[in-house]
Amino acid sequence: MEAIRTDALTKTYGKARGILDLNLSVREEEFFGFIGPNGAGKSTTIRTLLGFLRPTSGSASLLGMDLRTGREEILALTGYLPSEVAFYPGMRVGELLELSARLRREARRPASLLPHRREKTSGRRNTSRSDPLRTDETARRLEQLCSAGALCERLRLDPGRRIDELSFGNRKKAGIVCALQHHPRLLILDEPTSGLDPLMQREFFDILDEFHQAGATIFLSSHILSEIQRHCTRAAILREGRVIACGEVGSLMKTGARRVTFRGQAPISALSGLKDLHRHDGAASFLYDGELNRLLSVLAAGDIRDLSITEPDLEEVFLHYYTDGGEDPAESGKDAPLQTISGRNEP
Amino acid sequence: MTLIKHEWKQGRAAFLIWTGSIGLLLGFCIFLFPEMKGQMEDVSALFASMGSFTAAFGMDRLNISSLTGFYAVECGSVLGLGGAFFASLTAAGLLSKEERGKTAEFLLAHPLSRTKIVTAKFLSLLSQIAAMNLALLGLAAASMLLIGEEIPVKELLLLHLAYFLMQLELAGICFGLSAFLQRSGAGIALGLAAMTYFLNLISNITESAHFLRPFTPFAYCEGADIVEKGGLNLPLVFWGLLWGAVGIAAAYAHYCRKDIAV
Numbered sequence: 182m183e184a185i186r187t188d189a190l191t192k193t194y195g196k197a198r199g200i201l202d203l204n205l206s207v208r209e210e211e212f213f214g215f216i217g218p219n220g221a222g223k224s225t226t227i228r229t230l231l232g233f234l235r236p237t238s239g240s241a242s243l244l245g246m247d248l249r250t251g252r253e254e255i256l257a258l259t260g261y262l263p264s265e266v267a268f269y270p271g272m273r274v275g276e277l278l279e280l281s282a283r284l285r286r287e288a289r290r291p292a293s294l295l296p297h298r299r300e301k302t303s304g305r306r307n308t309s310r311s312d313p314l315r316t317d318e319t320a321r322r323l324e325q326l327c328s329a330g331a332l333c334e335r336l337r338l339d340p341g342r343r344i345d346e347l348s349f350g351n352r353k354k355a356g357i358v359c360a361l362q363h364h365p366r367l368l369i370l371d372e373p374t375s376g377l378d379p380l381m382q383r384e385f386f387d388i389l390d391e392f393h394q395a396g397a398t399i400f401l402s403s404h405i406l407s408e409i410q411r412h413c414t415r416a417a418i419l420r421e422g423r424v425i426a427c428g429e430v431g432s433l434m435k436t437g438a439r440r441v442t443f444r445g446q447a448p449i450s451a452l453s454g455l456k457d458l459h460r461h462d463g464a465a466s467f468l469y470d471g472e473l474n475r476l477l478s479v480l481a482a483g484d485i486r487d488l489s490i491t492e493p494d495l496e497e498v499f500l501h502y503y504t505d506g507g508e509d510p511a512e513s514g515k516d517a518p519l520q521t522i523s524g525r526n527e528p
Numbered sequence: 529m530t531l532i533k534h535e536w537k538q539g540r541a542a543f544l545i546w547t548g549s550i551g552l553l554l555g556f557c558i559f560l561f562p563e564m565k566g567q568m569e570d571v572s573a574l575f576a577s578m579g580s581f582t583a584a585f586g587m588d589r590l591n592i593s594s595l596t597g598f599y600a601v602e603c604g605s606v607l608g609l610g611g612a613f614f615a616s617l618t619a620a621g622l623l624s625k626e627e628r629g630k631t632a633e634f635l636l637a638h639p640l641s642r643t644k645i646v647t648a649k650f651l652s653l654l655s656q657i658a659a660m661n662l663a664l665l666g667l668a669a670a671s672m673l674l675i676g677e678e679i680p681v682k683e684l685l686l687l688h689l690a691y692f693l694m695q696l697e698l699a700g701i702c703f704g705l706s707a708f709l710q711r712s713g714a715g716i717a718l719g720l721a722a723m724t725y726f727l728n729l730i731s732n733i734t735e736s737a738h739f740l741r742p743f744t745p746f747a748y749c750e751g752a753d754i755v756e757k758g759g760l761n762l763p764l765v766f767w768g769l770l771w772g773a774v775g776i777a778a779a780y781a782h783y784c785r786k787d788i789a790v
Contacts, residue, residue, distance in 0.1 A: 194787075233636055233788040257639035263790070267630035269538060281638065283530040288639035359634070 182245045184209045184367050184398035185230065190239035192229050199225040201422040202239070207400060207415075209244075209366075212393050214409035214416030214430065215402040216499060222422040223402045224264060227371050231261055244367055257288055260365035264372035264402075266356035268344045274355050275340035278329045281359045332358045335384055350376040357385060361392070368392065368399045374408065386412060406499055418499065433498060438470040440493045447483025452476060457497070468497055531645065535652035539618060547660045550610035551667045557603045558671035561595060595672065596680045600687060600751025607664065607691050608749055612721040615657050615695035619702035620713030622649045623783055627710045633790045642784040646707075650776065653699055661692045686754050693765055694745035698724070700772025707783040742767035 185207040192199035200222040207213045217223045228234045230241055232252045241248045243255045268277050333340050336354040347355065353376045360368065368389070374382045389412070393399055403409055409416050410430060417427035426433060438456075444464045449455060454471030464487075469476055480488065536543075623646070626632040635645065665688045672679045702717050709716075728746035731737045741747035741764055748764035 228633075228788075228790065231637060233633065233790060235785065235787060253639040253641055255639075256637065259637075261633075261637040263633040263637075265630065266634070268634060269534075269629070269631055271538070280530065280534055281634075284638040284640060287530050356634075360637075 182209050183207060183242070184211065185213075185241070185243055185400060187226075187230070187241045188239055190226075190229060190241050191237045192225055192234055193237045198222075198422045199234075199237075200229065200419075203422075203424055205417060205424060205427070207398065209398050210393070210396055211415060212389075212399045212413045213401065214413035215400060215419065216404065216406065216409055216416055217402075217419035218404055221419040223404075223419055224371055225422075226419070227261075227369055227400075227402060231256070231259070231369065253288060255367075257285065257363075258366045260360035260363065260368045262353075262356050262360040262368075262370045262373050264375060266352045268352065268355065270345055272344050273340065274333070274338060274342050274344060274347070277344060277355060278333075278340065278358055278362065282329070282362060285363050329358055329362045332361055332388070335388065336381060348376075350378065350381065353377055354381070357388075361388070366397055368397055369402075370400065371402045372404070373401065374403070374405065438468050438493055438498070439473075440466065440491045440497060441469050441476065442466040442489045442491075443480065443485050444487040445483060445485040447480050447485060449479060449483075452479055468493060529648075531640070531648035532652045532655070535622070535649060536656065539652070539656060542614075542618065543656055543660065546610065546614040547663050550606060550614070550660075551664055553606045553610070554603050554664060554668055555671045557606060558599070558668065559675060561598055561677070562675050564598075565593060595677050596683045596755055597751075599668070599680075599684070600755055603668070604687065604691075604749070604751045607688075608694065608746060609721070609725060611657075611660070611664075611691050611695045612698050612725065612745075613718060614660065615653075615699040616702045616717035616721045617714055618656060619653055619699040620706050620709070620717035622653055622703060623706040623779065624709035624711065624713055627789050628712060630790060632788045636788060643780065646780050646783050650703060650779070653703060654696075657692070657695050657699060661688060661695070664688070682758065683755055686758070686760065687749075687751060690749040690754060690760055690765075693760075693768060694749045697745040697768040697772040700775035702775065704775030704778035704782075707779040707786070710789050743771075745771075 183206050185205060187203050187205045190203040190205075191201055193201075203222075203226060205226075215223055215226070225234065229236055230243060230248065232248060232255075236248075244258055246255050248255065272280070329340070332338075333354075336357060338351060338354040338358065342351070344352065344355070353373075357373070360370070370389075374385065377385060386408075389399055389401075401409065401413060413430050415428060416430050416433060417424045418433070419425070442464060447465075449458075449465065449467070452469065452471060452475065454469060456468040456470065458465065458467040460466075626635055636642075665684070668684065668688075669679050672684075698721055702713065702720065705716060706713050724744040725746050727740050727744040728750070731740040731744065731747060732750070745768045748761045748768060750761075753761055
């Protein structure tokens, strides 16, 4: 079953663009990255998926349920962390967490939340759905992991503090506990680490990894590419409201572009397909997306004292897409590192 | 139930301040009555000769030297305006405050339908208005006993019922407006309450302005009418409840479909 599926999902605000013909497919129990710069439509996508915004056209289903008819059931199984958390004034953290828990308890609750079924062995996930003992043990572990008290302790959040007195980072932590304390099967996180210090970011991702190992699907929207690269198995890149690339994170990085760094002199202005050029201390560094033979002949014509040609990291791949002036890499005939471009990405 | 309790907690300070302030003024007015009772006949005669001003406040038909007349005119203004401001202000912020305070994302991420959210918020509004009115009714009755007067039960109940209905009407309209607002509706709420109050004063001055009466809830709260007839003006009450119901229906229709700004 797909945890998230959208079919030509479109949201516009009058003439303004939100998201356009968005086709997404996120498998259950996947750690999925959603990448895009500010204004690309990431938050609009998430808010449409959660029913805050009504789609202009197209459809979406989460955890096998249609958004239009099963919104409450979906939300009962979903945890959401917004990019900017805001809470009611005058409350203490503990009261807020209790309010959130009570609102969920009162709502109609579907039969199952997290499957609690997976154990990680030797780097491979082993599914043992028929072992009741293991199910109970993992369920207990998850119960402890998800309790508001345990989460507050791990995130060093004092439940007795007033919300109004919390820093942005601490409010974010309260948001994290609200999103996780009901053992959601699907976690939707919008820029989750903004405001968290590096130590807390690491703790947060440890918690996410534990949730993921317990069977949760995680949809992580971020423009911090290292987060996506480190934790996600698949990712989609959003540009101007459209998915321009989607696939395994490893595949996304396999672009024809190379990061070229050299010391010395070479007539590189003769090269086409050159981007992100930096010169510093007699060294030049640039992304090159043209013919390698042409690059080598240009470099050979110069005076090179040191040279390295490497694969770009995800951040550079991202820049590669976003400095393209809207040009679709597939149509331009370049190496398309994508499984699918601007279309549905079936798992 | 959780959301209703939460709304009560959020509105607790405002509820206590408004109920306390109106109650204090109301009690103060009632405690003034024994002292003013002797002078009231002269004052009544003076008020009766003030032409349209007298008619505007219904003092041409009420004897304010009696407790009932005094309560209907003096205390009625406090209770009428105070209650109208409280009901309008509370209602106008109920739905819009989630978007204004950026808490809509928190609330709507829970498995609650928007219909349930609107219902819970409306019930909290209704219960707050009812609680305030019961508290003020009790306080008024107790104050009357304390000054040694007999309680005019029927008139008191009718007057308070009229004010309660008036607050419901304004609350319903402002609740509907609140579904459309993303900013504070305080200005609109206070403006609406004040405008309808003055609309009633105008409609009292001349018969040619009587057509305004279905558009102001203060028309069926007219103490002189209630005391004189021993009942409420039901056609006007019907109009009032209709406007209130339209507001509530608009709140459901719009909030359940709108894009939530966060």
